Amino acid sequence: MHNQDVAALLAAGRSAVAAGDEAGAQALFARAVAAAPDDPEGHVELGRCLNRQGDRLGAIRSMSRAVSIDPDAHAALNRLRWLLRDETLETPSALARIQARGVEVASVLDVGASDGIWSIKARPCWPKARYHLVEAFGHWREKLEALCATEPAFSHVIAAAGATEGEVWFSNDPEAPYGGAASNEPGQGRWSVPQVSLAGEVARLGLPGPYLIKLDTHGFERPILEGAEAILPQTSLVVIETYIFHVHPDAMLFHEMCAYMAERGFRVIDMSEPLWREHDRALWQMDLFFVRDDRPEFADNRYS
Known part of the structure; x- marks a missing residue:
């Protein structure tokens, strides 16, 4: 899948979030991750989506994957610290x-x-x-x-x-x-x-x-x-x-x-x-x- 197709999936997922369709957003972000597993952005968006739905462990896994790909992925690091906080x-x-x-x-x-x-x-x-x-x-x-x-x-x-x-x-x-x-x-x-x-x-x-x-x-x-x-x-x-x-x-x-x-x-x-x-x-x-x-x-x- 081309980069522009992955970007379209991420954009569609964000639109689904804005519309309150978290399940639909999760499916779109999961497709983006499957299409570009080495792109930290998809893992970050999927982690955010999972966290909003109460899947804290799934969110931690997604954010950890993003950080393992890019140790300077600030959004993932910030959210991961948040998920692991006291x-x-x-x-x-x-x-x-x-x-x-x-x-x-x-x-x-x-x-x-x-x-x-x-x-x-x-x-x-x-x-x-x-x-x-x-x-x-x-x-x-x-x-x-x-x-x-x-x-x-x-x-x-x-x-x-x-x-x-x-x-x-x-x-x-x-x-x-x-x-x-x-x-x-x-x-x-x-x-x-x-x-x-x-x-x-x-x-x-x-x-x-x-x-x-x-x-x-x-x-x-x-x-x-x-x-x-x-x-x-x-x-x-x-x-x-x-x-x-x-x-x-x-x-x-x-x-x-x-x-x-x-x-x-x-x-x-x-x-x-x-x-x-x-x-x-x-x-x-x-x-x-x-x-x-x-x-x-x-x-x-x-x-x-």
Whole structure:
């Protein structure tokens, strides 16, 4: 098979992923691997696909094969380290630690919800809570509708979260649907989407506190938190994907986010999902878990 045919299989597989057809994507990536077994790209894409479907061992094997072919295959190395990492760094472990501290949550506001997987991970910790999923990318509409149809405690809105009700500019790549970012300015590749405030959604739906606010919003955190100002006093936990580098002109860096949340009465108690960038292994991002600064943990400065 010619290189262009393998490239076509990989492109078709990525399109299948964007369409939510993981089984179809797996078949296409497997064909690409069979056609070009010494090309690490096919093994990387197959490994990613297997991991999304819960086949962790299969994903490790595919990524290991990619690294054996090309020791500098950064995507494979990064994902392999991720697959082999300590589970204490994963979101479910961090959520369980938070729940064990007695942090109460009656409503979860999941912003940047994609297909709802984060809320599904949080539900075992707070099984009686309401879960409201806010997602700007219409790509996820069908999956969110299906999830909420089967889960009475779940609701969703296809809109960006921001400081006020209205509209905002948004961009995302259908072939990388877990990305996406909102902006207050129009630009090439951006389109207008509805915007809601978290305080407005709480009032509209009558969601009870205390609240858990989760933000996976790629630099648009400040306007969203401004729109949540009225409910922050009733918020017990805020989880924010936070960056070490500027991923967006208005993004708050790690130290700026900590200072911003401290001004609003929150301190970091935990973290999860650290990610190191590919080309130099510098720490890129992590999820920070902020709780109220009057919690008893912060009154004790001992290590042991």
